[in-house]
Amino acid sequence: MSIGVGIIGAGIMGADHARILAGQVAGAHLVAISDADEARAKSIAAETGAKRGVNDPMGLINDPAIGAVLIASPDATHPDFAMACIKAGRHVLCEKPLAPTAAEGLKVIEAELSTGRRLVQLGYMRRFDPGYAEMRQSLQSGRFGEALAMHCVHRNATAPSYFTSAMAIVSSCGHEVDVSRWVLSAELTSVHVFKARRSKLSHFDDPMLVVFETDKGQLVDVELFLNAQYGYDVKGELVCETGTVSLMPPADTVVRSTLATSTGLAPDWRPRFADAYRIQNQAWINSIRSGSPTGSSAWDGYVATTVTDAGVKSLETGQTVQISYEKKPALYA
Numbered sequence: 001m002s003i004g005v006g007i008i009g010a011g012i013m014g015a016d017h018a019r020i021l022a023g024q025v026a027g028a029h030l031v032a033i034s035d036a037d038e039a040r041a042k043s044i045a046a047e048t049g050a051k052r053g054v055n056d057p058m059g060l061i062n063d064p065a066i067g068a069v070l071i072a073s074p075d076a077t078h079p080d081f082a083m084a085c086i087k088a089g090r091h092v093l094c095e096k097p098l099a100p101t102a103a104e105g106l107k108v109i110e111a112e113l114s115t116g117r118r119l120v121q122l123g124y125m126r127r128f129d130p131g132y133a134e135m136r137q138s139l140q141s142g143r144f145g146e147a148l149a150m151h152c153v154h155r156n157a158t159a160p161s162y163f164t165s166a167m168a169i170v171s172s173c174g175h176e177v178d179v180s181r182w183v184l185s186a187e188l189t190s191v192h193v194f195k196a197r198r199s200k201l202s203h204f205d206d207p208m209l210v211v212f213e214t215d216k217g218q219l220v221d222v223e224l225f226l227n228a229q230y231g232y233d234v235k236g237e238l239v240c241e242t243g244t245v246s247l248m249p250p251a252d253t254v255v256r257s258t259l260a261t262s263t264g265l266a267p268d269w270r271p272r273f274a275d276a277y278r279i280q281n282q283a284w285i286n287s288i289r290s291g292s293p294t295g296s297s298a299w300d301g302y303v304a305t306t307v308t309d310a311g312v313k314s315l316e317t318g319q320t321v322q323i324s325y326e327k328k329p330a331l332y333a
């Protein structure tokens with residue numbers, strides 16, 4: 001049986017997800033796309049073969065032809081839409097973050113707990129990136145001993161004009177929070193945000209260096225530089241006792257010309273993580289069909305927001321901030 005999918009938000013990510021679900025994912029069909037800009041919803045619906053484009057997110061959530069909802073509207077709208085989906089019994093793939101703050105994220109956890117089943121998956125797609133997956137597998141194989149540290153670099157060409165230093169921590173660094181926990185199978189216990197000299201091409205603290213400690217005594221450092229100008233560039237290196245594992249620059253070809261060799265860089269995250277989005281979205285549909293949840297859970301979303309809340313506090317105070325979590329409910333064991 002094909003799963004009827006509705007998408008809320010038809011901006012950069014919602015449109016991309018619609019194209020992936022329509023063209024690259026089996027076992028699902030697009031029923032409706034809702035956006036605050038109805039003309040945009042209609043245009044993406046027409047392009048991807050969705051039955052209708054509307055400005056009616058609650059109507060979409062409560063449409064009986066829709067079994068699963070992908071939330072790709074702005075961050076602040078995620079908790080309310082996720083809770084409405086849970087109430088209607090819909091499966092959810094919610095773009096990150098689960099909520100702008102941990103307190104708002106906990107309300108989604110409570111709503112999901114009240115149903116007794118996992119309905120929400122978070123769009124931390126790096127768990128489906130073949131490079132990070134191999135990094136995690138290498139650690140789990142035991143070939144290189146214990147993990148000691150993880151180095152991460154997260155650079156964008158330019159950040160949107162509405163971006164702030166706090167958003168860089170919550171919205172961008174959230175990816176490293178989730179993927180480092182997943183690769184290391186560890187929890188982050190403290191965070192310290194260092195502000196570097198600010199680029200004159202940025203309107204917020206940029207770059208920043210974020211350093212986490214884990215409950216296994218490891219260090220995770222993240223350079224966040226969201227106005228790096230030259231392109232989208234994500235790096236990762238896992239440092240173990242007898243070896244390291246680094247992400248390869250994602251390129252199919254190398255150009256040699258005029259005394260130089262070069263590979264291309266993506267302008268933004270979509271081409272860089274195209275495989276990850278496709279694999280994630282297929283895994284989401286498969287998990288609904290099989291009844292076995294996959295990917296980041298709502299709990300992982302809550303944890304990420306707890307960590308980023310602490311990161312914002314460190315940004316404001318200049319101090320190391322210890323991170324504590326609610327007790328993990330059995331549903332997410």
Ligand SMILES: NC(=O)c1ccc[n+]([C@@H]2O[C@H](COP(=O)([O-])OP(=O)(O)OC[C@H]3O[C@@H](n4cnc5c(N)ncnc54)[C@H](O)[C@@H]3O)[C@@H](O)[C@H]2O)c1
Nearest residue numbers: 009010011012013014034035036037072073074075095096
């Ligand atoms: N996983 C990733 O790698 C990744 C990358 C970028 C963005 N994101 C997340 O995806 C989400 C969307 O980001 P984007 O870059 O597509 O933003 P965007 O601004 O391009 O698109 C957001 C869309 O939501 C619509 N919208 C606003 N309020 C709405 C509402 N109440 N109901 C329905 N639609 C509404 C807007 O009209 C717009 O079309 C954000 O939460 C963002 O953090 C995730």
